[in-house]
Amino acid sequence: MGSVAHLDVLPVPRGGGSIGAKAKLSLVDALLAEHEVRPCALLALRWLARHTGIERALCLAVDPESGRLAGLTGLGVPPAAVDAFSLDLADRAHPLVVSLSGGEPVAFHDSGQTVPRPFETPLGHSSFHAVPLGSSQHLQQELGPGLLLLTGAGDGPVTEDVLWAAELLGTRLAALGYRRIQADERRHKRERSLLLAVIHAVTDPILLTDADGRILIANAGAETLLTAGEEKREGWRRAVALNNMLFSASHFTAESGPTRRELLLVDPSEGKELLFEVLSTPVAIRAGENGIVSVLRNVTDLRRATEEIEENYRRLRLAEAATRAERDRLDLILNSVLEPILVTDPAGNIVRMNPPAERMFTFPGRRNSEVERRVQANDAVFTSFVSNLYAGQSLRWRGELNLLDPRTGATIPVEAISGRVVSKHGEETAVVTILHDLTEAMEKALLYEQVKRHSEELREKVREATAELAEQNELLRRQAFQLEQASALKSQFLANVSHELRTPLNAIMGYTHLMLEGVSGAISAAQQDKLARVDANARHLLSVINDLLDITRIESGKMPVQVERIRLPELIDEVMTEVEPVIAGTRLAVTRSLPEELPDIETDRQKVKQIVLNLLSNALKFTPEGSVAIRLDHHGPAGEISIAVSDTGIGIAEENQKTIFEAFEQADSSYARRQGGTGLGLTICRRLASLLDGRIALASRLGEGSTFTLFLPANSRPA
Amino acid sequence: MTSDKKPPPLVLVVDDVDHGREIFAEYLEFRGFRVATAADGLEAIEKAHELLPDIILMDLSLPGIDGWEATRRLKQDPSTSAIPIIALTAHALASAHDRARDVGCNAVVTKPCLPKDLEQEVRRQLAAARPAEGPAQP
Numbered sequence: 001m002g003s004v005a006h007l008d009v010l011p012v013p014r015g016g017g018s019i020g021a022k023a024k025l026s027l028v029d030a031l032l033a034e035h036e037v038r039p040c041a042l043l044a045l046r047w048l049a050r051h052t053g054i055e056r057a058l059c060l061a062v063d064p065e066s067g068r069l070a071g072l073t074g075l076g077v078p079p080a081a082v083d084a085f086s087l088d089l090a091d092r093a094h095p096l097v098v099s100l101s102g103g104e105p106v107a108f109h110d111s112g113q114t115v116p117r118p119f120e121t122p123l124g125h126s127s128f129h130a131v132p133l134g135s136s137q138h139l140q141q142e143l144g145p146g147l148l149l150l151t152g153a154g155d156g157p158v159t160e161d162v163l164w165a166a167e168l169l170g171t172r173l174a175a176l177g178y179r180r181i182q183a184d185e186r187r188h189k190r191e192r193s194l195l196l197a198v199i200h201a202v203t204d205p206i207l208l209t210d211a212d213g214r215i216l217i218a219n220a221g222a223e224t225l226l227t228a229g230e231e232k233r234e235g236w237r238r239a240v241a242l243n244n245m246l247f248s249a250s251h252f253t254a255e256s257g258p259t260r261r262e263l264l265l266v267d268p269s270e271g272k273e274l275l276f277e278v279l280s281t282p283v284a285i286r287a288g289e290n291g292i293v294s295v296l297r298n299v300t301d302l303r304r305a306t307e308e309i310e311e312n313y314r315r316l317r318l319a320e321a322a323t324r325a326e327r328d329r330l331d332l333i334l335n336s337v338l339e340p341i342l343v344t345d346p347a348g349n350i351v352r353m354n355p356p357a358e359r360m361f362t363f364p365g366r367r368n369s370e371v372e373r374r375v376q377a378n379d380a381v382f383t384s385f386v387s388n389l390y391a392g393q394s395l396r397w398r399g400e401l402n403l404l405d406p407r408t409g410a411t412i413p414v415e416a417i418s419g420r421v422v423s424k425h426g427e428e429t430a431v432v433t434i435l436h437d438l439t440e441a442m443e444k445a446l447l448y449e450q451v452k453r454h455s456e457e458l459r460e461k462v463r464e465a466t467a468e469l470a471e472q473n474e475l476l477r478r479q480a481f482q483l484e485q486a487s488a489l490k491s492q493f494l495a496n497v498s499h500e501l502r503t504p505l506n507a508i509m510g511y512t513h514l515m516l517e518g519v520s521g522a523i524s525a526a527q528q529d530k531l532a533r534v535d536a537n538a539r540h541l542l543s544v545i546n547d548l549l550d551i552t553r554i555e556s557g558k559m560p561v562q563v564e565r566i567r568l569p570e571l572i573d574e575v576m577t578e579v580e581p582v583i584a585g586t587r588l589a590v591t592r593s594l595p596e597e598l599p600d601i602e603t604d605r606q607k608v609k610q611i612v613l614n615l616l617s618n619a620l621k622f623t624p625e626g627s628v629a630i631r632l633d634h635h636g637p638a639g640e641i642s643i644a645v646s647d648t649g650i651g652i653a654e655e656n657q658k659t660i661f662e663a664f665e666q667a668d669s670s671y672a673r674r675q676g677g678t679g680l681g682l683t684i685c686r687r688l689a690s691l692l693d694g695r696i697a698l699a700s701r702l703g704e705g706s707t708f709t710l711f712l713p714a715n716s717r718p719a
Numbered sequence: 720m721t722s723d724k725k726p727p728p729l730v731l732v733v734d735d736v737d738h739g740r741e742i743f744a745e746y747l748e749f750r751g752f753r754v755a756t757a758a759d760g761l762e763a764i765e766k767a768h769e770l771l772p773d774i775i776l777m778d779l780s781l782p783g784i785d786g787w788e789a790t791r792r793l794k795q796d797p798s799t800s801a802i803p804i805i806a807l808t809a810h811a812l813a814s815a816h817d818r819a820r821d822v823g824c825n826a827v828v829t830k831p832c833l834p835k836d837l838e839q840e841v842r843r844q845l846a847a848a849r850p851a852e853g854p855a856q857p
């Protein structure tokens with residue numbers, strides 16, 4: 001503001017005018033063209049500065065309403081100082097008020113002699129001239145329209161040009177009614193400052209922005225968030241810059257009606273996040289241009305409180321869900337148990353049941369039914385059982401109950417196990433009872449008894465059977481022993497029989513022979529013929545005895561086998577030689593055929609010879625006419641040797657082909673007897689073949705002939 | 720040669736059965752042999768020591784000392800061990816024949832046996848035994 005100065009007031013000597021008419025005319029034109037009070041005053045001051053020697057100037061105007069002399073405009077003076085200047089016109093002794101009404105310019109010097117009292121002007125320490133505005137006519141009537149305070153004119157007198165300009169400006173200001181305008185402006189100014197004070201007094205940040213988001217008005221709260229001078233620290237300025245970015249980003253032009261949105265900003269002083277609720281309302285700031293008033297309400301604490309409430313609610317919901325899940329799980333567990341479970345409260349009322357228990361203790365059907373009666377009976381039995389538990393002190397109780405199946409009425413024996421549920425505080429909360437169906441157990445026990453009994457019986461039977469078997473075994477063993485003995489006895493018996501038969505046979509054959517040999521003298525032809533028949537029969541008897549003995553030996557396992565390497569062709573030769581006399585007595589053609597290569601075989605020569613001899617003898621015996629053939633073959637390297645004896649004889653009927661190998665069987669016994677056979681030959685052959693690991697095969701057709709084939713292993717080595 | 724002057728071979732026929740002795744004795748005498756007989760094992764041993772026959776026909780099943788035992792004793796006695804013994808038996812089983820050979824019989828002939836077959840066997844045994852007779856051979 002203005003500085004304190006001690007000034008001398010002196011009348012100003014008038015100087016002559018030097019400014020040309022053209023310059024004056026330009027001022028007149030400019031003032032006439034301007035219709036605002038302040039610009040008019042400024043124009044005049046600038047004209048003075050240009051055309052006279054003044055350096056600084058202040059234009060003061062009289063406000064009739066307030067009765068004060070106030071600053072209108074200035075040149076080389078701060079506008080604030082101009083606005084601040086105000087002087088009460090009632091102070092008639094004030095040098096400026098005096099000079100206002102004097103009608104003449106007054107000089108205020110810095111001499112310090114004639115100063116009645118100190119006062120301040122925006123012009124500071126300098127000496128200045130005070131020049132009243134308006135015509136002297138004006139000034140005669142009342143107070144003039146105002147004063148020009150001029151400095152820099154030096155000690156020289158105020159020129160006619162200055163006075164002319166002051167009069168012209170005073171006239172123009174009077175014409176423009178500057179007094180009213182000034183008063184309006186002052187009122188507006190007051191209202192504006194009041195409004196600003198109100199806005200600033202609101203703690204919530206308030207902003208007015210233009211269409212482009214530029215801030216036109218901001219109250220203190222808004223300035224704190226969105227503006228920062230150079231004096232603020234770095235962090236603060238950065239927070240403010242961030243807030244501006246955030247605010248601009250969220251800014252938009254609402255065409256109509258208020259909008260509400262949330263905005264997160266940073267508190268520049270503390271760096272904490274602040275949540276604002278922004279209420280934006282469009283307002284008209286100029287004709288055709290809209291701005292936006294935004295009121296920011298700090299809802300950070302509100303939000304926090306809301307979040308806390310939400311969190312608490314969420315926790316509550318979670319706890320609830322957990323409880324429900326726990327309960328569901330318990331239900332699931334209870335329901336999955338196949339045995340009835342009941343929970344009773346301390347008063348004895350059933351409070352929970354699983355489905356199996358429900359089947360026993362509830363009746364879904366109509367009332368007063370048989371089912372209900374059974375359920376009630378079950379209930380009574382159960383209640384009585386549980387009351388036992390309450391009567392005693394024990395935590396558990398166990399018993400057997402007979403319940404009824406509600407549907408069938410059948411008695412169900414159950415084992416009931418009850419347990420008291422006691423809370424942490426020792427308070428009895430419930431009794432849990434599990435019922436275990438004993439029906440199956442009882443049936444199982446019954447079944448087990450039956451099985452056990454049957455098992456015992458079975459064991460007894462097995463024992464008896466075993467004993468019987470042992471007895472049988474013993475019997476068999478004894479029988480086997482007896483059979484063995486019998487067999488041995490039979491063999492011995494046959495051996496003895498053979499011996500006892502041979503001895504008389506020896507006599508018969510011997511004496512017959514003596515007589516036939518003529519040892520006992522000559523005999524007649526008829527006698528000789530009859531003795532020959534005795535001899536033949538004795539021989540037949542001998543062969544029967546020999547065959548019997550052979551069979552006996554084979555059957556008793558006493559037939560020895562003596563293995564040697566033999567050549568079959570040689571053996572066949574021997575056989576042929578032996579039967580040569582027989583062949584000579586027939587008209588049969590006897591042939592033999594041998595393969596080119598026949599290996600030697602290891603076997604019992606005597607037995608092979610006996611078999612072949614027998615087969616060949618049979619063929620000769622039973623073939624009235626035709627031929628007999630012996631054929632040897634070798635079947636493969638590891639195969640068999642075969643000796644086949646074929647004839648064109650009587651043949652053997654198919655039904656007899658199996659029995660022919662049995663003892664004393666002959667296809668035609670009468671013929672056989674006639675031929676001197678014993679009926680044991682084939683039996684012996686087959687058994688001998690077996691002894692040599694061989695076999696005898698037969699192919700025959702009745703009336704067409706037979707083929708007996710002896711097969712022997714190529715490398716026979718009988719055990 | 721003085722074979723014609725030498726007395727024919729002496730055959731000792733041992734058999735407990737009368738006709739068994741008679742048939743072979745009669746036929747062998749008919750065929751020119753000298754024949755002595757014994758009816759049991761003990762008699763056979765005594766006759767053998769007494770007569771020292773050229774060959775013995777020994778039945779095996781004899782009362783008292785049987786043919787096997789008699790043969791064993793005769794074959795163990797140096798004075799009689801060289802005499803060929805032909806077992807003449809109605810036993811047809813191999814075991815009986817084996818036992819006979821085991822005790823020292825030179826051959827086994829099964830009854831019934833034709834007298835001429837027996838004569839052949841006697842001559843075969845005498846022929847086989849002759850080189851061993853040494854000084855007895857003329």
